[in-house]
Amino acid sequence: MYAFQFERATDAKAAVAKLKADPDAKFLGGGQSLLAAMKLRLAAPSALIDVSRIPGMADIRVENNEVVIGAAARHADVAANAEVRRRIPALAALAGGIGDRQVRAMGTIGGSLANDDPAACYPAAVLGLGATVVTDRRSIKADDFFKGLYETALEPDELITAVRFPIPDQAAYIKFANPASRFALVGVMVARTGNTVRVAVTGAADSVFRCQPLEQALSASFTAAAARAVKIGPSRLNTDLHASAEYRAHLIPVLAARAVEQALKG
Ligand SMILES: Cc1cc2nc3c(=O)[nH]c(=O)nc-3n(C[C@H](O)[C@H](O)[C@H](O)COP(=O)(O)OP(=O)(O)OC[C@H]3O[C@@H](n4cnc5c(N)ncnc54)[C@H](O)[C@@H]3O)c2cc1C
Structure with a gap:
């Protein structure tokens, strides 16, 4: 160093x-x-x-049907927060499944999003739930935030101050975790609000992405069988020492189906 x-x-x-x-x-x-x-x-x-001890920046509150999480909120605090657990249990569970106790005790949601690791969990929550990233100067919709490998829409001097998560009707995140780090080999967030279904996939490609074939299938029928029937091609997915692109492609509908089962259980 x-x-x-x-x-x-x-x-x-x-x-x-x-x-x-x-x-x-x-x-x-x-x-x-x-x-x-x-x-x-x-x-x-x-x-x-x-920036982790700026007063108010780790606050978590509910406002206008949104859960607003301060950028300095630690993963462990999001996992344990009663409002997050009640309003978006999938988000609390996702935060509680990040890394190990030490990582969860220190890591922040703002740091995770700014870092935009291709195998990180929070990007799937932000994109899958259609959240808004709030910075010191603007609000950025999830669909405009993630730009590529470790790349976001943030300016170099732009500070994330909070993330606004709309409360879905049903949601769940399931990851196939690397057994050493707990990063996602593949992780899938499924969220349904009214007739709209969003599906975000992390760990499989250079950056988190929305999976349109799954979104279409689940909008027509929000069932595990509908997710399982979707075929995903491996052409834009990663191959590395942990898994081939074909294996990741296979995992996406399998994990999406499990997420739907979980979401339906509530
Ligand atoms: C062993 C291990 C296992 C892990 N497992 C997982 C896992 O399973 N899932 C997962 O999602 N992640 C995992 N992580 C990553 C972890 O979640 C980190 O906490 C996260 O990537 C970074 O958050 P941080 O607050 O520590 O950021 P830092 O390391 O402090 O910063 C990361 C980047 O973000 C910038 N930054 C920090 N805060 C802000 C802000 N408010 N606004 C703008 N830029 C900011 C910094 O300048 C830096 O560029 C793991 C990490 C380790 C070490």
Whole structure:
């Protein structure tokens, strides 16, 4: 790890001003991705601006049929929050299934989304539930947020302050977890609100994506059988040491079917 400055921000405006003044500085959430990259010397920020203790930025509240989660909320806090568990149990379960206890105690939703790891769980929740990412300067719809491998719509000095999740009628997230890290080899979020079904897939490609064939099938019939009958081609999916593209393609409808079963159970 190279030497760096450390500062703890006390408000969002000041944190953003620090990054505007020094383009080599970076925000620090829970450090669960960034510190590992720094230890491997894959990242060498001049300064870390800790945004995880900005007052109010870890708050979780319900507002106008949305669950609003502050960007600095830790995974463990989202998993344990009574309102999240009651209004969007799938989201609480997803947060509770991230990594291990230590990762959940430190990692934040804002850090996870800004990092946009192709195998991360939160991107599937944000895209599948049709959430809105709120930053210090604008609101970004989930469909416009994820741009590619570790790439989002965020400007380099843009701070995520909260995420607004509309409350669905039914939803569930099922992942086939890497047994070592718990990252998703493939993870599928299914959410139904009225007649609209959204299906987001993580872990399978360069970035999280919506799966239209599954959305169409499940909009016509919200059943596990309908999900299982969908065939997904492997052509744009990842092959790595953990799984082939063909295996990932096979997993997508299988996990979607399990997610539908789970969502129907409530
Ligand atoms: C062993 C292990 C297992 C894991 N397993 C899983 C898993 O199963 N599923 C999963 O989804 N994830 C998993 N993770 C990743 C974990 O969820 C991290 O917490 C997450 O990727 C990063 O969040 P963080 O708060 O630690 O961000 P940091 O590491 O602090 O920052 C990551 C990036 O986000 C930026 N950033 C931080 N906060 C903000 C903000 N508010 N606004 C804008 N930019 C910001 C930073 O500058 C940096 O570029 C695992 C990590 C580890 C180490």
